[in-house]
Amino acid sequence: MHFKRISILGVGLLGGSIGMAVKANASDVQIIGYGHRRESLDKAIEMGAIDGGETDLAAAVAAAELVVLCTPVGTFPMLMRELGQHLADGAIVTDVGSTKRSVVGLGETTLPPRVHFIGSHPMAGSEKRGVDFAKTDLFQHALCILTPTPRSDAAALSRVEQFWQSIGMTTTRLSPEEHDQRLADISHLPHALAAALIAMQDDSALALAGKGFLDTTRIASGDGALWRDILLDNRDNLRRSLFMLKKHLDKLERLLDSQAGDELAGWLDASAQRRSSVLARKLRDVLPD
């Protein structure tokens, strides 16, 4: 581990799991957790996710070489404004937010030039919330997208990449703009769609829901306020994703209306095969050679 002193701001599912994973992979790191609720911090200490807990931001980050923002994205503006005055020179700040244009813009304009901000999106999680659900292997084999800009410090970027890799993640780099565009398609739209699929059901239909329906809508179990922030922050891209989806649904309707059986079967099979390819690639990532 390249960092000896790490501060985790917000010790919930993600923050707690990061702490546990770091602890599992390195013995010479001191991790300080920051949060409003003393019980959560004590619970995190008990679980071995952090070495100490602070409810005072200055105390939590004063000695940190790396600060990881794990609170909801909505808290970032205030946190970052306050952070700047307490950080040591050369400290690195990163985050786990699901949207990146606004967060990276905020980090680069709010934090003082003597510290480095690098945007991160470790793509792991759960519909569960809180440190009680934190686990050491949450990030194992998952992908972390780093979103550097021309203003990013190359050494800081490299160190943050190594940090995520040290807890088992594969890393890749995208611009904040590319990140938000692709995530709208592959994550934010599926979430919105799952919510709409539930909202449109009559109770009489919902009474017949089986395992397939529950799997399809699992991601819609997430926290509404958290996802509101994500969907609103990325609403321009999400609008485009919705437009694209509707075009594909229009195509489906044409196939149904014209009873184009072969084309419909081909369309369904093509999707099944694309999904199989994704699944096969993910299994290759997870399984040892």
Added chain:
Amino acid sequence: MHFKRISILGVGLLGGSIGMAVKANASDVQIIGYGHRRESLDKAIEMGAIDGGETDLAAAVAAAELVVLCTPVGTFPMLMRELGQHLADGAIVTDVGSTKRSVVGLGETTLPPRVHFIGSHPMAGSEKRGVDFAKTDLFQHALCILTPTPRSDAAALSRVEQFWQSIGMTTTRLSPEEHDQRLADISHLPHALAAALIAMQDDSALALAGKGFLDTTRIASGDGALWRDILLDNRDNLRRSLFMLKKHLDKLERLLDSQAGDELAGWLDASAQRRSSVLARKLRDVLPD
């Protein structure tokens, strides 16, 4: 078990699982499987799903008290026309098809009056195909919808209900019309939507797919030809379901455009809660008192 001689036409995932479940719950039943491929029949015998296999339809059903159609719905017209001449008086025919108006209509008009047709839709399955994936508990705790009409024989309906209950299913009754309408919303639309969600992805976005995306689209891994038949057969209801979904997506777009944060969070939370209720109800069904 009320039936002593059962014929299963089509011994794949569903037919094989029915045979295994019957065998696990009754020792005095003889089950004959029917299929085109001798290897599949032999495999089903080896797995204990059937007692004997026939590639000749007359031989497969001549002595049957209950015939369960487990072949793709597309084969039903020909099968039913041929079946009629081979069945004993008073034999009961049911099926496992995912759409019911066309199947029940076919059963009631094609089979001779001296036998009874009762439509069934045991709501269990998998994206896997073939008898190799058959399992004894596939139907355990799942729901079977029976779709009687005014023409249905009351005693036959009751015996078919008891049959599904004997292999661990909960049964309910809907008219074929109600069945197809509700299934369009809760099953056929989610399937079509999962396929569209995959189809609309760029490769660059698909490269970032995580567990959430894979779960959301799992049902799209099914067989294209099988689902083509279901979607086309139920296309009028599916069109209505698509219309309803689009209305809900339009609402989402309005919330995004107006940045109505509270309303958006409420909409997301309401869906999360509805899903939790479904999940809680299903867990109550499965767990012992």
